[in-house]
C-alpha cells in the first residue's frame with residue numbers, strides 16, 4: 313500500500329433520518345418542518361418530491377445493513393428523528409419509534425458495524441417550530457429532554473453520540489438564504505438561532521455527562537469551510553477573517569473550547585448583532601466541550617474584500633462584509649458545479665492540530681453529488697470512476713495530515729445510498745449505492761466495490 317491508515321480507522325458512510333427513512337407520516341411519527349413545508353409549498357421541492365418516502369430505509373433497513381456489511385463498512389452514521397420519537401417534540405414518547413431504532417441498532421451491531429448516532433439533522437419537530445424553534449428557550453429544554461431519553465434508551469448500544477449535524481446550515485438556510493423553513497431573512501434572528509443552538513448543544517452534553525454510558529463519547533459535526541483570501545492585501549485578509557469567524561469559529565470555538573472567540577463577540581457588538589443572553593449561559597457553554605469532532609468537508613470558501621457597497625435597503629447579510637470570488641483555474645465538479653479542492657481537508661486537520669488542541673476528529677462527510685448519474689450506467693452498475701478519484705484524492709491529503717500528527721480517526725462518505733436531499737430531492741446523487749426510485753432496488757456502484765477493498769487493505 314502507498315497509503316496505509318491506522319488499524320482502528322473508522323470506514324463507512326453517513327446518512328440522516330429525513331433523507332432516508334421515509335414513513336414520514338406513519339409509524340406514529342409527528343410532523344417536522346420538512347413534512348410541513350412540503351405540504352404547504354410542494355413547488356419549492358425539486359420534481360415535487362417530498363420527504364414521505366425517500367429511500368424507504370424504514371422498511372428496508374435489514375437489506376441496507378447487509379449491504380454495508382458486504383461492503384466491509386465498520387461504522388455508519390445515522391440520525392434519530394426527534395419527531396418520530398416525540399411526535400410533539402416533547403411529552404408522549406412514540407413506542408413504535410423506539411422499537412424501530414432498537415431493531416436498526418441491533419442489526420448494525422450484529423453486522424459488526426459501529427453506530428454513530430446523531431440527534432439532530434435539520435429536522436425540527438413542527439410543534440417545536442410553532443412555538444419559535446431555536447428562538448424559544450423552551451425548545452432548548454425540550455431538546456435536552458429528548459437527548460436524555462435517547463441516552464437512557466439506547467446508551468447500552470450506542471457509544472458514539474453527536475448533538476448536531478452542521479448546526480450553521482439551519483441558521484443560514486432558514487434565517488438568511490431561503491432554503492429551510494421558517495424561510496425568513498433576518499441576520500439578527502439568525503445570530504440568535506446560532507447562539508441558542510449552541511446552548512442546546514451544551515445542555516445535551518451536560519445531560520450526557522450524567523448519563524451512564526460506559527466508554528461513551530459525545531461530539532458535534534461541523535461543516536468547516538476553510539476561508540481563503542484572494543490575496544494577501546489587508547482588505548482581503550480581513551474578509552477571510554470575518555468569514556472564518558462567522559462560518560467556522562462561531563461553532564468550533566464553543567464546541568472545542570467552551571467559549572466564543574473574543575474577536576467574534578467584539579465584531580457582533582460593533583454590528584449590533586449580539587444575541588440575547590441570560591445569566592448562566594457562559595458556564596453552560598463551558599460544559600458543552602466535546603470529546604471528538606466530526607468534520608464535513610465539501611468545498612472551500614474563497615473570499616475577497618467587498619467591492620460594491622450593498623444597496624442601501626438590502627437586508628444585512630454575512631455577504632455584506634465580503635464578496636466571493638472564483639479562483640482562476642479552480643477545479644470543478646462538472647456534474648454539479650461545486651469547487652473541488654482536496655487540500656482543504658488537510659488545511660482543516662492541521663488547523664485543528666495547531667489551534668484546537670489536536671482534538672480527536674474524523675471526516676464525517678465528504679462526497680460528490682452528480683446529476684443524471686444514470687448516464688454512467690454500464691451493465692447495470694454506475695461506473696463512477698470520478699467518485700473513486702474524488703475519494704482517493706481526499707484520502708491522500710488526510711493521510712498526509714495523519715503523518716504530520718493530525719488526530720484523525722476515520723472517513724465517512726456522504727452517503728451510503730442515493731438519498732433525498734432537502735429542496736433538491738434526488739437531483740444530485742451521492743451514494744455508494746444507487747437507488748432506483750421506481751422499484752427501490754439498491755445496486756452498489758463501482759466506487760462501493762473499490763472502497764470495500766480500501767477498507768480490507770486499510771489503505772490503497
Ligand code: BGP
Nearest residue numbers: 328477478481681726733736740
Ligand atoms: C450536507 C448535509 C447533508 C447532505 C449534504 C449534501 O450539508 O449534512 O444532509 O445533504 O450536505 O448536500 P446537498 O444534498 O445539498 O447536495
